[in-house]
Amino acid sequence: MSKRDLLSLRDISRAEIGQVFSLARRLKREQKQGILHRLLKGKTLALIFEKPSLRTRVSFETGMAQLGGHAVFLGPQEIQLGVRESPSDCARSLSRWVDIIVARTFSQEVLEEMAVAASVPVVNGLTDLFHPCQVLTDCFTLLEHKRRLEGLKIVFVGDGNNMVHSWMQAAVKFPFSFVLACPKGYEPDPEVTRAAKEGGGRITITHRAEEAALGADVIYTDVWTSMGQESEAEIRRKVFKGYQVNEALVALAGREAVVMHCLPAHRGEEITQEVLEGPRSIAFDQAENRLHVQKAILLWILKGVERSRAKGLKGKR
DSSP, X not given: OOOOOBSSGGGSOHHHHHHHHHHHHHHHXXXXXXXXXXXXXXXXXXXXXXXXXXXXXXXXXXXXHHTTOEEEEEOHHHHOBTTTBOHHHHHHHHHTTOSEEEEEOSOHHHHHHHHHHOSSOEEEEEOSSOOHHHHHHHHHHHHHHHSOOTTOEEEEESOOOHHHHHHHHHHHHSOOEEEEEOOTTOOXXXXXXXXXXXXXXXXXXXXXXXXXXXXXXXXXXXXXXXXXXXXXXXXXXXXXXXXXXXXXHHTTSOTTOEEEEOSOOOBTTTBOHHHHTSTTBOHHHHHHHHHHHHHHHHXXXXXXXXXXXXXXXXXXX
C-alpha cells in the first residue's frame, strides 16, 4: 500500500472517513471491554510539535502505546524547524527511523514540505490553517450523540480560524449546514471558503451570532486568541465580546442542541462556566474521543482497514 498523508480533510474521502469511524467505534468499545489491540507492535510514531498541546500529544502518545507501538516526542527545542534544520531534511531523516510522523506546526507550508520529502505518512496534528484530526473527532462525537450528520445545522461562534477551515471541508463530505458567526474582519481564509462552496458545502458566514444560533443543532466555539496571536489578546476580547456562547445564545438553538468546544477553554470569554459544565455540553466527550479516532487514523494509515480486520480486531492481544 502506498503511503497516505492526512494534511487536511481534502486527503480523505467520505467512504474512508466511514472506515475510520467504524474502526474508532470498535476500538473504543473493545478497549472498555478490556480487549487489547497490539496491531502496531514494532511501529514508531514521531511527534513533532512547534506548539504546545495537551489533548493532541497525550491522545497520540497513549493511542500508539495502546496499539502496541512507541511514540517519540520532539518539541520545538529539539528540532527548531527552519532554524537548525530544514523541514525536508528533518522529514527525510525521520523516515529512516520511524513509521509515521504527526506534526503540529504553525505553517501549513512547513507540514506540506515535510510530507513531500518524507517516505513515511505525515499527519496534520494542527497548523494555523487546518485541524483535521479534531474535526474528524467532532464528527464522530456528533454521530454518537445525534446518530447522524446529514441535515444538521452546525453553528460555529467565534474566529474564522483553522477549526472553521476544517469544518468547511467536512461540510463538503457530509450534507450538513455549517454557519459561522464572526466579527467583521475575522472571516475565514477566502480561498478555503471558495473551495468549500465550489465543492458543494452548504456554508453561511454572518456577523450576527443570535441570528446564526436560531434553530441550531450544534453550537461550537473555540478560544478567541489562538497560539501565536497572544499580542492581539486584549483587542480580540473587545472585538469578540458579543460572540460569547452563553445561556441566552444557547436558548435560541434547538431544544436538543448540543454545545461543543475543542478545548482548552477560557471560561468567561468565548464560553461561560454554566454552559461548558451544563447538560448540553459534550466538550469532554470530544476530548475523550480524540484518543479513539486518532488510534483509528494511525491504524487506517499504517495497516489499512481490511488488513487490520484480517489481523484480528476481534481477538484479544
